[in-house]
Amino acid sequence: MKLGTRMVASVAHMGPAIITSIILIMIWQAGTSLFNIPNWLLPAPSRIADALWQWRLTLVNDIGVTLLETIIGFIFAVLGAIPIAAALVSSSLVWRSFYPILAAFQSIPKNAIAPILILWFGTGELSKVVIAFLISFFPIVINAVTGMQATDSDAMAMFKSIRANRWQILWHLRLPNAIPYIFAAAKVSITLALVGAVIGEFVGADSGLGYVILLSSSQLKTDLAFASIVLLALIGVALFSVVGLVEKLFTPWAPSLEHMLGVPA
Amino acid sequence: MSSKIAQIWPEVAPVESFIDFVNVGKTFRTRTGDIPAICDISLSIPKNQFVAIVGPSGCGKSTLLKMLAGLLTVTSGRIDLHTGGRDPLPNVGMVFQRPALLPWRDVLSNILLPTQIAKLERPVAVKRAMALLKLVGLAEFARKYPNELSGGMQMRVALCRALICEPTLLLMDEPFGALDAMTREELSIELLKIWQHQPKTVLFVTHSISEAILLADRVVVMSARPGRVIQTVDIDISRPRDFSDVHSAAFKDYSSLIRELIGTRH
Ligand SMILES: Nc1ncnc2c1ncn2[C@@H]1O[C@H](COP(=O)(O)OP(=O)(O)OP(=O)(O)O)[C@@H](O)[C@H]1O
Ligand SMILES: [Mg+2]
Numbered sequence: 001m002k003l004g005t006r007m008v009a010s011v012a013h014m015g016p017a018i019i020t021s022i023i024l025i026m027i028w029q030a031g032t033s034l035f036n037i038p039n040w041l042l043p044a045p046s047r048i049a050d051a052l053w054q055w056r057l058t059l060v061n062d063i064g065v066t067l068l069e070t071i072i073g074f075i076f077a078v079l080g081a082i083p084i085a086a087a088l089v090s091s092s093l094v095w096r097s098f099y100p101i102l103a104a105f106q107s108i109p110k111n112a113i114a115p116i117l118i119l120w121f122g123t124g125e126l127s128k129v130v131i132a133f134l135i136s137f138f139p140i141v142i143n144a145v146t147g148m149q150a151t152d153s154d155a156m157a158m159f160k161s162i163r164a165n166r167w168q169i170l171w172h173l174r175l176p177n178a179i180p181y182i183f184a185a186a187k188v189s190i191t192l193a194l195v196g197a198v199i200g201e202f203v204g205a206d207s208g209l210g211y212v213i214l215l216s217s218s219q220l221k222t223d224l225a226f227a228s229i230v231l232l233a234l235i236g237v238a239l240f241s242v243v244g245l246v247e248k249l250f251t252p253w254a255p256s257l258e259h260m261l262g263v264p265a
Numbered sequence: 266m267s268s269k270i271a272q273i274w275p276e277v278a279p280v281e282s283f284i285d286f287v288n289v290g291k292t293f294r295t296r297t298g299d300i301p302a303i304c305d306i307s308l309s310i311p312k313n314q315f316v317a318i319v320g321p322s323g324c325g326k327s328t329l330l331k332m333l334a335g336l337l338t339v340t341s342g343r344i345d346l347h348t349g350g351r352d353p354l355p356n357v358g359m360v361f362q363r364p365a366l367l368p369w370r371d372v373l374s375n376i377l378l379p380t381q382i383a384k385l386e387r388p389v390a391v392k393r394a395m396a397l398l399k400l401v402g403l404a405e406f407a408r409k410y411p412n413e414l415s416g417g418m419q420m421r422v423a424l425c426r427a428l429i430c431e432p433t434l435l436l437m438d439e440p441f442g443a444l445d446a447m448t449r450e451e452l453s454i455e456l457l458k459i460w461q462h463q464p465k466t467v468l469f470v471t472h473s474i475s476e477a478i479l480l481a482d483r484v485v486v487m488s489a490r491p492g493r494v495i496q497t498v499d500i501d502i503s504r505p506r507d508f509s510d511v512h513s514a515a516f517k518d519y520s521s522l523i524r525e526l527i528g529t530r531h
Contacts, residue, residue: 157334157365160334161334161357161436162383253410253411253412
């Protein structure tokens with residue numbers, strides 16, 4: 001299947017969603033002028049677009065800051081979660097020592113400790129990276145553990161019959177088995193990491209989209225706040241898609257989307 | 266004593282056994298109490314014999330194979346393996362009722378897995394794998410993923426994987442049970458060819474009495490749980506065998522004998 005045809009197919013697939021969005025934006029635009037809604041309360045889409053253009057130079061910087069905090073936090077979460085999950089499933093002593101503690105940490109609302117993290121790590125990017133890390137780490141650990149344990153019992157018996165040792169079983173069976181589970185969690189986690197970075201910026205920062213939202217809404221520059229929210233939504237979708245693309249690269253054996261949609265190859 | 270027997274019948278040299286089950290018993294301890302699965306099984310299997318095991322569901326056939334493969338411990342009695350070499354455990358190949366292929370590996374790497382675990386040289390292993398794939402008629406599917414193959418093709422791949430390390434002992438637990446009758450017949454004939462080509466000791470669990478007779482030198486008939494050996498039946502049908510043998514009188518006699526053995530002591 002050529003790239004061109006694939007793009008046409010995916011645009012055709014997204015067509016209804018695009019049309020719905022355009023209609024909603026048009027209703028919003030018409031509604032704000034029809035009912036004379038003040039700009040500080042709910043800016044019209046055209047005003048938001050204006051603000052985006054007007055502030056584009058500073059916004060690019062803020063996008064970079066928030067994006068960097070999110071991605072670094074997320075990457076550390078993935079890199080940390082996989083070996084920890086592997087250690088948990090490979091030794092019952094490690095499991096009994098650490099899993100309950102992990103579960104307890106997981107149940108702490110991460111936004112509740114954001115102020116403390118700012119206190120510890122300062123108002124710079126580091127504290128946001130830590131929050132993004134903490135908020136995206138646990139779902140990946142939990143899913144990686146589940147994936148490593150959900151191995152096929154016959155496959156496990158086969159590995160034991162050829163006398164594979166614990167590490168070989170981990171490397172050749174548990175880890176690859178967990179890959180789809182890890183990606184499922186990663187898609188949720190990368191969005192959570194973005195939320196974490198923004199929460200951190202709300203609590204204390206001098207740049208980033210969260211900071212812009214906080215500052216501009218306190219100054220009643222609501223159109224700029226909305227512009228930042230639009231950017232956050234776009235970043236969220238983009239990050240989610242990137243993880244989806246990486247997933248496809250990592251799982252060439254999985255049935256493709258075209259296959260499931262019934263689009264002829 | 267043995268020397269005395271040898272004196273009396275000097276022409277009957279005792280067949281050297283490869284596997285000896287000596288009063289083997291297995292009890293599963295569960296939350297709801299102990300489940301005796303296997304009770305007092307004694308059985309000697311000579312090298313390169315093809316043994317089929319039949320018996321009612323739940324009589325411990327899978328348990329027997331798993332104990333032999335070292336996947337389960339023996340509760341009482343013992344299993345002696347005369348491997349000859351220094352390694353007390355034989356080189357085992359195992360095939361289960363489901364192909365149990367790894368979906369993330371293509372056909373070739375699935376077959377190569379045991380050679381990676383055993384740290385065999387890759388070029389040698391690949392050569393062997395391709396030869397096996399050719400033998401089962403899947404040479405051009407080496408780079409396909411398991412989910413692109415039919416059930417019968419997947420089973421053939423599982424068979425290749427079990428054979429890649431040239432095992433001296435092949436354990437098969439209802440390997441063709443999930444397949445349609447035609448594929449099943451095809452695969453049993455292929456298995457016979459492979460076995461004739463590379464002789465090895467085979468323990469083959471099946472629900473199909475005719476499959477057991479067609480394949481085996483000896484059919485072990487087991488009773489319902491707790492499993493015991495009711496009788497072992499030697500199959501004296503000349504080899505090589507094929508599907509025309511199914512219609513012979515001898516085949517039908519064996520079939521009704523085994524059916525009777527299973528039926529009478531349920
Ligand atoms: N892990 C286990 N824990 C408890 N009981 C078990 C376990 N595995 C098997 N059993 C019991 O042992 C008995 C024998 O099981 P096994 O799987 O060997 O039977 P089988 O002869 O292979 O049956 P089938 O023909 O249906 O495959 C069964 O009655 C089962 O209930
Ligand atoms: Mg069974």
